[in-house]
Amino acid sequence: MSALFANVEWPGIAQAMLETLAMLIGSLVLTVALGLPLGVLLFLTDKGQMFARPGLNRLLAFVVNVLRSVPFIILLILMIPVTLTMMGTSLGVRGAIPPLVVGAAPFFARLVETALREVDRGVVEAVQAMGAKPRQIILGALLPEALPGIIAGVTVTAIALVSYTAMAGVVGAGGLGDLAVRFGYQRFQTDVMVVTVVLLLILVQILQTVGDRLVAHFSHR
Amino acid sequence: MTGSQLQPRIELVDVAKTFPTEAGDMAAVRGVSLRIAAGEVFGIIGESGAGKSTLVRLINLLERPSSGRVIVDGEDATKLSPEGLRGLRRRIGMIFQHFNLLSSRTVAQNIAFPLELEGRLSKAQIRARVDELLGRVGLTDHAGQYPAQLSGGQKQRVGIARALACGPSVLLCDEATSALDPETTDQVLELLAELNRDLGLTIVLITHEMDVVRQVCDRVAVLERGLVVEQGEVVDVFLDAEHPATRRLLREDAADGAPEPAPGVRTVRLTYRGAAAYAPFLSRIAQETGVDFSLHAGRVARIKGEAFGQLTLSLSGRNVVPALAAFEAAGVRVREVTR
Numbered sequence: 001m002s003a004l005f006a007n008v009e010w011p012g013i014a015q016a017m018l019e020t021l022a023m024l025i026g027s028l029v030l031t032v033a034l035g036l037p038l039g040v041l042l043f044l045t046d047k048g049q050m051f052a053r054p055g056l057n058r059l060l061a062f063v064v065n066v067l068r069s070v071p072f073i074i075l076l077i078l079m080i081p082v083t084l085t086m087m088g089t090s091l092g093v094r095g096a097i098p099p100l101v102v103g104a105a106p107f108f109a110r111l112v113e114t115a116l117r118e119v120d121r122g123v124v125e126a127v128q129a130m131g132a133k134p135r136q137i138i139l140g141a142l143l144p145e146a147l148p149g150i151i152a153g154v155t156v157t158a159i160a161l162v163s164y165t166a167m168a169g170v171v172g173a174g175g176l177g178d179l180a181v182r183f184g185y186q187r188f189q190t191d192v193m194v195v196t197v198v199l200l201l202i203l204v205q206i207l208q209t210v211g212d213r214l215v216a217h218f219s220h221r
Numbered sequence: 222m223t224g225s226q227l228q229p230r231i232e233l234v235d236v237a238k239t240f241p242t243e244a245g246d247m248a249a250v251r252g253v254s255l256r257i258a259a260g261e262v263f264g265i266i267g268e269s270g271a272g273k274s275t276l277v278r279l280i281n282l283l284e285r286p287s288s289g290r291v292i293v294d295g296e297d298a299t300k301l302s303p304e305g306l307r308g309l310r311r312r313i314g315m316i317f318q319h320f321n322l323l324s325s326r327t328v329a330q331n332i333a334f335p336l337e338l339e340g341r342l343s344k345a346q347i348r349a350r351v352d353e354l355l356g357r358v359g360l361t362d363h364a365g366q367y368p369a370q371l372s373g374g375q376k377q378r379v380g381i382a383r384a385l386a387c388g389p390s391v392l393l394c395d396e397a398t399s400a401l402d403p404e405t406t407d408q409v410l411e412l413l414a415e416l417n418r419d420l421g422l423t424i425v426l427i428t429h430e431m432d433v434v435r436q437v438c439d440r441v442a443v444l445e446r447g448l449v450v451e452q453g454e455v456v457d458v459f460l461d462a463e464h465p466a467t468r469r470l471l472r473e474d475a476a477d478g479a480p481e482p483a484p485g486v487r488t489v490r491l492t493y494r495g496a497a498a499y500a501p502f503l504s505r506i507a508q509e510t511g512v513d514f515s516l517h518a519g520r521v522a523r524i525k526g527e528a529f530g531q532l533t534l535s536l537s538g539r540n541v542v543p544a545l546a547a548f549e550a551a552g553v554r555v556r557e558v559t560r
Contacts, residue, residue, distance in 0.1 A: 126321035129281055130335040130387075131310035140338065144325040220367035221324050 007189040013179065017199060020175035022093045023165045024203075027100035028158050035105040035157075036150070038064070039112025040138065050134055064106040072103045072164055076171050096173035100164050108157040115149025116142055148219035155211025159204050166200065176200055228295060229256040230391060230423045231280055236289035237447075238275050249275040251447035252289070257425060259390070262417050264434040264455065265427040266470055267444035273427040276444065277393050280425060281313045282306060293391070311339060314384030318396035320376040322368040328379050329355065329364040335386045354382040358412065374405035381412060385420075392416070394426040398433060410437050431470050435459060435524050443467045456524050460492045460531060461556070479517055479533055479558045486537045488517070489545065492554040494529035502551040503532070512544035513537045533558060 042064070044050050045057040070078070079099040083090045086098055119142055127141040143150070166177025176196045184193025238250040249272045257263045267273045278284040279291055282298055291298040298309055322331050329351050336347045355361045358378040368376055377397060384392055394413070398406040414437050416422045428434060434441050434455055441459075442452035445466040451458055462468045479488045493502070498521070507514060518533040536544055548555050 120319075120321065122317060122319055122321040123323060125283060126315065126317060127323075127334075127338075129283060129310055129313075129315040129393075130338055130383075131307035132338045133307065136338050140334070141323060145323060147325060218325070221369050 005191045005195065007183065007187075007191050008195055013176075013195060013199070016174065016176045016179045016196070019093055019173075020162070020165050020177070020200075020203070023096050023100060023168065023173065023175055024158065024161055026093065026097050027104065027161055027165075028154070030097065030101045031104040031108050031157060031161070032154060034101065035108030036112055038105065038109035040116065040143075042109060042113040043116040044138070050137065064109055067102060067106040068110070070103075072099075073167055073170070075099055075103050076168060080171070091172045092174055095171075096165065096168040096175075100161060100168060103164055104157055104161050107160065108153060111153030111156060112146075112150055115146040115153055118149055119145045148215045148221075151211060151214045151218060155207060155215075158207045158211070162200060162204055162207070228259075229292075230259040230294060231255070231257040231425065232290075232292040233276075233279065234290040234292065236276075236279055236286045236291060238272075238279060238284055239287045248447055250279065250286075253444075253447070253449050255442060255449065255452070257423060259423055260417070260421045261439045262414070262424040262426065262437050264438035264441040265425065265444055266429065266431065266434050266441055267427075267466070268429055268470070271444040272447040273429075273444055274395060277395050277425060277427045280391075280393060281310050281315060311335070311387045312389050313391045313393060314387070314389040315393040315395065316377065316380040316384050316397045318399050320368070320373075320380045320400075322376060322379055322383070324368055327365050327367055328360060328371070331368065331379055332382045332386055335383060339387055350386065354385060357385070358382045372405075373401050374408060377401065377405075377409050378412070381409075381416075385416070389422070391423045391425065394424065394428075396428060397426070399428065399430070406433070407436070413437055429470070431459070435522075437525065439525070443470065456494060456527065456529065459524055460494075460529060461554075480535060482559075483537075485541075486535050487541055487545075488533065488535045488558045490556045490558050491532045491534065491548060492529070492556070493531075493552065494527055495552075497552040498528040498530050500551065502548070502553060506544055506547045506551065510540040510544040510547060511538070512540045 038060070042057065042060055045053040045060065047054055047057070067075075076099045079102060080090045083095050083098045087094045089095045123141060123145060124137060127137050132140065165173065165175050166180065169175050169178030169181055172178070176199055180193050180196040183189045184196060233253055233255045235252050235254050236250060237248065237252050239246045239248045253276060265273055265276060275284055279286050280293070282291065286299060293309060293313070296309070298306065301309060323334065326334065332351045332354050333347050336342055336350060342350065351364075352361070355364055358381055360375060360378055360382070363371065363375060368379065371379065380397075392413070398409050401409060410433060413424055413426070417424050417437075424437075426433065426438065438455045440453060441455050442449045443458065443464060443466055444450070445464070451462070451464040451467050458467060459471070462471055482488070503514075506512070514534045514536050516532060516534050519531065521528070521530040523529070545555055
């Protein structure tokens with residue numbers, strides 16, 4: 001065992017794993033907190049919807065598309081000044097969270113919008129016919145009906161964030177990606193590379209399995 | 222219960238609805254006026270694309286009329302505030318062709334939903350009301366199931382229970398039986414007739430099936446290309462359809478099997494209902510007058526429980542005119558049929 005993983009320092013690996021998890025959880029929570037309302041807004045302001053505002057909708061869609069078209073590795077660098085003023089540092093877990101959220105929230109918003117579009121218009125009409133207020137239609141019918149789709153979106157986003165955290169390692173965020181690049185790649189320590197990749201793989205598997213189970217639990221179609 | 226002379230529960234005054242499309246404006250409803258009395262079952266029938274769905278949605282303002290007035294219980298719905306409109310909608314239940322139940326909620330939760338939205342009852346009161354409604358539509362054993370686990374007929378029963386939750390005075394049915402098989406359709410129509418009887422519920426029902434109208438409606442309006450082309454008591458419209466659109470819906474040929482005209486032969490359609498349907502008037506009058514007749518077409522059925530018959534026959538020989546008078550004296554309606 002020790003011969004096989006000669007270069008692997010297990011406490012360092014554990015530390016990196018914790019950093020990755022901290023980045024993932026922190027950025028996922030903020031991504032959902034920002035992306036969910038943004039997705040709802042994208043959906044509701046589209047033409048033919050409850051709060052159709054074509055101008056606002058085009059503006060939101062434009063911002064989302066711009067952010068989504070910037071490669072994440074470039075976004076990481078572009079965001080450094082913003083991160084510095086917001087968090088006081090552009091390094092470590094704290095420094096990684098703003099670019100992760102800015103990179104993932106527009107992506108998640110689009111997934112939320114798609115999930116809402118899947119909700120049967122007839123159901124919304126029926127709820128309107130009951131005399132529901134717009135707030136009740138959104139919170140009582142649209143979001144609960146779209147919940148399985150939104151959870152699937154959270155799962156996809158979480159997995160995308162795992163690979164983003166690995167990239168964030170390049171600009172000094174820490175975590176498993178950082179370890180893989182600095183030791184596995186730059187020092188040719190293949191054993192470190194293998195361990196970090198296997199750990200990331202396990203993490204992704206766990207996220208997908210939990211996500212699938214939650215979707216199945218909330219889906220009654 | 223036809224009293225259209227009383228204050229109507231629902232009155233549409235020259236209502237029109239136009240949708241803008243890329244090819245220009247499309248008029249779905251073009252100046253419709255209807256008066257629907259409290260407690261009646263009113264059918265609106267038409268082929269697909271006639272504007273039925275739009276028309277029924279104008280009543281609870283799911284569609285806003287482009288012009289005209291929608292008056293419910295003496296109140297102009299188009300002039301209501303958003304809060305007033307929500308109140309109006311709670312007094313008008315609605316059921317749909319595809320049921321439109323919330324897939325994320327159980328049967329009981331679906332029925333409770335409008336009560337939760339209304340926010341007037343406590344949780345315990347809502348539970349009691351839901352139990353009562355489940356009993357009324359015969360789904361007590363299915364309270365905890367999700368809509369996906371139910372059959373079409375059961376889903377529509379949930380839809381009906383949900384529509385009744387807030388105790389509405391009007392129920393709008395948008396092709397409510399079109400997705401159901403004939404047997405289930407009968408059961409759902411029976412339930413609607415029962416609700417009309419027991420609760421005095423006013424029902425507005427749109428459909429493309431004449432059978433649905435025949436089974437439950439008191440009055441009917443025939444809609445074609447956004448216009449009402451014929452309306453009246455179901456029996457009258459059904460037995461003496463005047464407009465080609467109505468005849469098409471009845472799958473009825475104008476001549477109804479009548480032969481080529483011949484000198485001295487008169488082809489007539491006899492319509493009789495109620496007590497006359499059971500009297501042997503045809504053989505009696507033939508014997509009395511000595512008229513010859515040949516039968517071309519005939520049907521006997523019931524409309525909302527009332528028996529009726531309709532025969533197309535040719536009369537010839539002596540005494541054709543006295544025979545026709547005798548038919549009328551026996552309470553039979555006589556109409557000349559021309560090819």
